[in-house]
Amino acid sequence: MDQFVTYTVFGVVLAAIYAIAASGLVVTYTTSGIFNFAHGAVGMLGAFAYWQFHVKWGWPTLLSIAVVLLVIAPLIGVFVERVVMRGLQGVSEVTKVVVTIALLFTLIQVAPVIWSPKGSYSVQPFFGAAKIDLAGAGVTYHQLIVIGVAIVVAAGLRALLYGTRLGIGMRAVVDNRMLAELNGARPDRMSAFSWILGSALAALAGILIAERIGLETVALTFLVVNAYAAAVVGRLTSLTRTYVGALLLGLGQAYAQGYLPDNPTWFAERNLDIRSLSLAIPVIMLFVVLLLIPHARLRAHGIVRSRELIPRPTYRWSLVGFGVLIGVVSLLSGALSGEDTLIWSQGLCFGIIMLSLVPLTGYGGQISLAQMSFAGLGAYAIATWGGGGNPLGVVLAVLLAAAAGILVALPALRLRGIYLALATLAFAYVMEKVVFNQRALFPTTSKPVDRLWGLESNRAYLIFLAVVFSLVGFGIVWLRRSKFGRRLQAMKDSPAACATLGLNLTVTKLQVFILSAGIAGLGGALFAGANRAAATDSFSAVQNLPVLLMAVAGGIAMVSGALTGGLLLASFSLATRSIPTLELFGVDAKSFFENLFRLAPGLIGITLGRDPNGLVAMVSDKVKRLWERRLQHRGTRDLPVPATRWQQLVEPVWAVESMGVDTPFVPEEIARIDERLALDEEEVRAGVFA
Amino acid sequence: MNPAAGSTGRGTAITETVPLLELRGVKASYGRIEVLHGIDLVVPEGSVVALLGPNGAGKTTTLNVCAGLHKPIAGAVYIAGRRMNGVAPDALARVGVCTIPEGRGIFPNLTVRENLQMMTFAGVSMQEVEAVAYERFPRLAERRNQLAGTMSGGEQQMLAMARGLATEPALLLLDELSMGLAPIIVEELYGIVAQIAAEGVSILVVEQFARTVLGVADLAAIMLQGRIVEVGPPSELEAGLSSAYLGG
Ligand SMILES: Nc1ncnc2c1ncn2[C@@H]1O[C@H](COP(=O)(O)OP(=O)(O)OP(=O)(O)O)[C@@H](O)[C@H]1O
Numbered sequence: 001m002d003q004f005v006t007y008t009v010f011g012v013v014l015a016a017i018y019a020i021a022a023s024g025l026v027v028t029y030t031t032s033g034i035f036n037f038a039h040g041a042v043g044m045l046g047a048f049a050y051w052q053f054h055v056k057w058g059w060p061t062l063l064s065i066a067v068v069l070l071v072i073a074p075l076i077g078v079f080v081e082r083v084v085m086r087g088l089q090g091v092s093e094v095t096k097v098v099v100t101i102a103l104l105f106t107l108i109q110v111a112p113v114i115w116s117p118k119g120s121y122s123v124q125p126f127f128g129a130a131k132i133d134l135a136g137a138g139v140t141y142h143q144l145i146v147i148g149v150a151i152v153v154a155a156g157l158r159a160l161l162y163g164t165r166l167g168i169g170m171r172a173v174v175d176n177r178m179l180a181e182l183n184g185a186r187p188d189r190m191s192a193f194s195w196i197l198g199s200a201l202a203a204l205a206g207i208l209i210a211e212r213i214g215l216e217t218v219a220l221t222f223l224v225v226n227a228y229a230a231a232v233v234g235r236l237t238s239l240t241r242t243y244v245g246a247l248l249l250g251l252g253q254a255y256a257q258g259y260l261p262d263n264p265t266w267f268a269e270r271n272l273d274i275r276s277l278s279l280a281i282p283v284i285m286l287f288v289v290l291l292l293i294p295h296a297r298l299r300a301h302g303i304v305r306s307r308e309l310i311p312r313p314t315y316r317w318s319l320v321g322f323g324v325l326i327g328v329v330s331l332l333s334g335a336l337s338g339e340d341t342l343i344w345s346q347g348l349c350f351g352i353i354m355l356s357l358v359p360l361t362g363y364g365g366q367i368s369l370a371q372m373s374f375a376g377l378g379a380y381a382i383a384t385w386g387g388g389g390n391p392l393g394v395v396l397a398v399l400l401a402a403a404a405g406i407l408v409a410l411p412a413l414r415l416r417g418i419y420l421a422l423a424t425l426a427f428a429y430v431m432e433k434v435v436f437n438q439r440a441l442f443p444t445t446s447k448p449v450d451r452l453w454g455l456e457s458n459r460a461y462l463i464f465l466a467v468v469f470s471l472v473g474f475g476i477v478w479l480r481r482s483k484f485g486r487r488l489q490a491m492k493d494s495p496a497a498c499a500t501l502g503l504n505l506t507v508t509k510l511q512v513f514i515l516s517a518g519i520a521g522l523g524g525a526l527f528a529g530a531n532r533a534a535a536t537d538s539f540s541a542v543q544n545l546p547v548l549l550m551a552v553a554g555g556i557a558m559v560s561g562a563l564t565g566g567l568l569l570a571s572f573s574l575a576t577r578s579i580p581t582l583e584l585f586g587v588d589a590k591s592f593f594e595n596l597f598r599l600a601p602g603l604i605g606i607t608l609g610r611d612p613n614g615l616v617a618m619v620s621d622k623v624k625r626l627w628e629r630r631l632q633h634r635g636t637r638d639l640p641v642p643a644t645r646w647q648q649l650v651e652p653v654w655a656v657e658s659m660g661v662d663t664p665f666v667p668e669e670i671a672r673i674d675e676r677l678a679l680d681e682e683e684v685r686a687g688v689f690a
Numbered sequence: 691m692n693p694a695a696g697s698t699g700r701g702t703a704i705t706e707t708v709p710l711l712e713l714r715g716v717k718a719s720y721g722r723i724e725v726l727h728g729i730d731l732v733v734p735e736g737s738v739v740a741l742l743g744p745n746g747a748g749k750t751t752t753l754n755v756c757a758g759l760h761k762p763i764a765g766a767v768y769i770a771g772r773r774m775n776g777v778a779p780d781a782l783a784r785v786g787v788c789t790i791p792e793g794r795g796i797f798p799n800l801t802v803r804e805n806l807q808m809m810t811f812a813g814v815s816m817q818e819v820e821a822v823a824y825e826r827f828p829r830l831a832e833r834r835n836q837l838a839g840t841m842s843g844g845e846q847q848m849l850a851m852a853r854g855l856a857t858e859p860a861l862l863l864l865d866e867l868s869m870g871l872a873p874i875i876v877e878e879l880y881g882i883v884a885q886i887a888a889e890g891v892s893i894l895v896v897e898q899f900a901r902t903v904l905g906v907a908d909l910a911a912i913m914l915q916g917r918i919v920e921v922g923p924p925s926e927l928e929a930g931l932s933s934a935y936l937g938g
């Protein structure tokens with residue numbers, strides 16, 4: 001009985017913290033339409049800032065909290081709103097997700113720069129161990145305070161959003177930003193305020209929970225991420241339901257930790273540990289909730305894209321591009337050192353993994369944060385069945401990953417946008433915590449791998465990778481031009497139009513998920529081959545972030561974009577390695593640049609809000625414009641061939657695919673089509689997925 | 691009563707030369723496609739001007755330029771004699787330009803009362819807004835705690851129109867009030883337009899179908915493919931209208 005009370009109190013306290021964090025998330029989401037994946041990271045920074053003031057500098061508790069909540073968190077909020085989110089109007093959901101993920105990634109990388117991971121950090125509960133007695137169990141003052149704060153936050157938010165003009169204005173901005181302006185409200189100030197409020201709530205949650213789980217960057221970030229599950233129970237909009245969700249989550253987790261039996265011998269004998277499941281409870285709950293909530297309600301703001309282009313590649317120029325890639329790799333690889341060759345090989349493997357995102361995200365508009373987990377399965381397969389370079393290992397890598405793809409796709413069929421991103425992130429987290437850490441699968445954290453056909457020379461392996469990339473890339477170009485490719489495009493553009501055309505989105509979605517997972521599995525197997533080892537670290541949930549970021553930075557809808565993304569990622573580690581040890585003005589410049597390169601994927605991702613089409617498209621667009629100007633200068637009329645042909649000839653080959661860029665529908669057009677068809681998006685989806 | 695009106699003085703001196711709204715050579719585009727090719731239009735103080743034209747003529751774009759929602763690429767917009775190019779829509783709203791956009795100009799997920807509260811951003815008190823709105827539209831009072839999006843189309847449009855009444859604007863911009871509504875409700879809404887006009891508010895109203903609006907308009911302008919092709923009193927225009935583009 002005492003124990004039960006203890007667990008219950010513990011659960012309620014956890015729930016209170018999740019509720020505070022989740023309500024911050026809900027506030028920013030409802031007022032800006034942006035689901036802030038970096039919310040947890042803001043909480044993490046808040047906790048570290050509190051440590052700095054209170055523990056390091058010895059400020060009084062209340063003063064430290066006040067400074068964090070009233071100064072630091074609002075500064076972060078305003079920064080995020082001004083610098084990152086303002087540019088995000090009229091971009092697709094994919095871009096919004098990517099930008100906040102970039103922010104998440106950046107903040108995770110920034111914290112260790114300020115607070116070295118070598119140091120030790122901890123904060124004490126408020127009032128130490130002082131406690132009162134409740135039905136025989138001790139409840140600490142800290143726990144009481146946490147519960148009290150959650151109640152105050154709930155009441156305060158309700159009063160703000162429903163009882164004040166500012167709050168009503170914030171909700172009005174969500175409904176119709178333009179109309180709010182026409183009413184004379186100032187939407188910019190309102191969204192700035194909601195970001196400030198959201199940050200402060202995240203920081204508050206971070207401070208309250210730091211005492212329990214300690215100050216560790218990723219753990220803290222992902223703990224607040226658990227709050228996502230609660231927010232999703234509230235469908236990202238209802239605060240009441242969010243609190244209910246938090247309560248379920250907190251209690252569930254507390255009871256699971258308290259009552260889950262020891263690992264049964266049957267499992268133990270097989271080196272499987274089912275207790276690790278309790279770590280994944282919030283994420284499993286997130287997954288379940290995503291599936292149980294009536295999906296018609298699960299809609300994100302503005303599902304259409306606008307500033308993004310989907311280039312249509314041509315066979316001829318793709319072939320030229322792949323030829324050049326293989327040629328250049330063959331030539332240059334002779335001049336590279338063994339270690340550099342290895343890094344470029346990894347880059348090409350990342351490129352192949354990013355290729356898996358081209359049909360899925362680039363064409364089909366489905367976000368996945370689990371590609372590295374599929375890759376991890378591929379790595380596992382080759383390590384297990386690819387001994388002696390047996391090609392069976394690679395075949396099984398593709399099949400195993402594709403099978404997992406079905407597993408993710410089936411439940412994900414009814415999800416899209418941020419919900420899909422969340423579900424795939426949840427999957428990645430479960431893979432990391434529950435699957436990859438089973439000793440039955442990976443006896444140690446790394447498993448030796450034999451390269452395919454015993455390609456021992458690094459140079460030969462690099463050239464082999466270029467060939468594989470080209471083959472897969474060509475397949476994707478073919479796909480883009482096929483009927484299936486047009487289907488994917490239609491799925492991305494307008495669900496309503498799809499329904500009227502009689503397209504079966506369910507099958508299309510399933511197919512593209514399987515295909516994508518298979519490609520990622522192949523990439524993972526080849527990656528493990530390059531390293532001669534399958535290391536579980538490489539496939540943790542966090543590793544998905546830079547992969548998605550760099551894929552989008554290169555150009556998510558282009559084969560050349562995937563190549564660019566992969567090579568960029570490799571070039572960062574190459575650059576980091578090649579920095580000499582040096583000191584500038586008494587500062588350790590080497591570690592400064594190392595940090596900079598570690599931040600690079602995040603920083604690049606953040607800029608995507610400004611130019612969502614990626615690097616390749618940006619450059620080829622510039623080149624095209626320059627050439628057009630030159631043609632005009634010379635007088636195009638005299639040219640024997642149409643100007644467009646000439647434009648194609650001079651473009652850099654690696655940008656070949658952006659030729660013949662076709663202009664997509666603008667959101668207004670899509671909306672008009674949908675409206676003309678008198679179709680409500682929810683109805684359509686209900687019909688399509690029925 | 692409110693700054694924009696005050697500056698030219700509704701009732702001060704003889705100000706016939708300064709119209710409340712004037713467009714001079716306004717050009718506007720979406721991306722590289724120009725859709726307004728030099729619009730000249732005047733709304734004299736205290737009058738109702740109807741802007742008519744077929745689908746895609748550029749009426750909404752013209753109205754949006756006046757409301758500050760769309761930046762013109764050439765030309766100028768004068769409100770009460772002051773150049774207003776590039777002024778933000780919310781700033782215009784606070785100085786007395788009330789725009790009721792195409793479609794339903796309401797917040798569907800706020801209650802009726804909260805919708806009314808949004809009107810106070812224009813600088814009037816909630817008491818005033820509620821008094822005016824509930825008096826003129828008793829139906830809104832009954833439904834004050836209902837979500838606005840769950841009301842009928844006509845009720846929603848009334849709620850939208852309540853802003854034109856309650857915020858006491860100097861200039862009212864209306865886009866296709868009649869869209870998707872039964873003729874009898876359209877009649878009622880134009881009754882309100884006439885009432886607002888009678889208080890001396892200058893009104894620019896956009897419509898595709900002319901009949902009802904011509905009853906309240908002092909002047910009408912016909913727009914075709916981004917140009918104003920004809921301006922005159924409704925009586926003169928009416929005859930030519932049906933054959934011109936309405937196709938009878
Ligand atoms: N957001 C937009 N992007 C691109 N073109 C647009 C956009 N909005 C309007 N247009 C184009 O500008 C032109 C004028 O449109 P506008 O909406 O002003 O016409 P309208 O006279 O109000 O038509 P309607 O009676 O159908 O409302 C049309 O050709 C339209 O296609």
Ligand SMILES: [Mg+2]
Pocket residue numbers: 749750751792865866
């Ligand atoms: Mg219009």
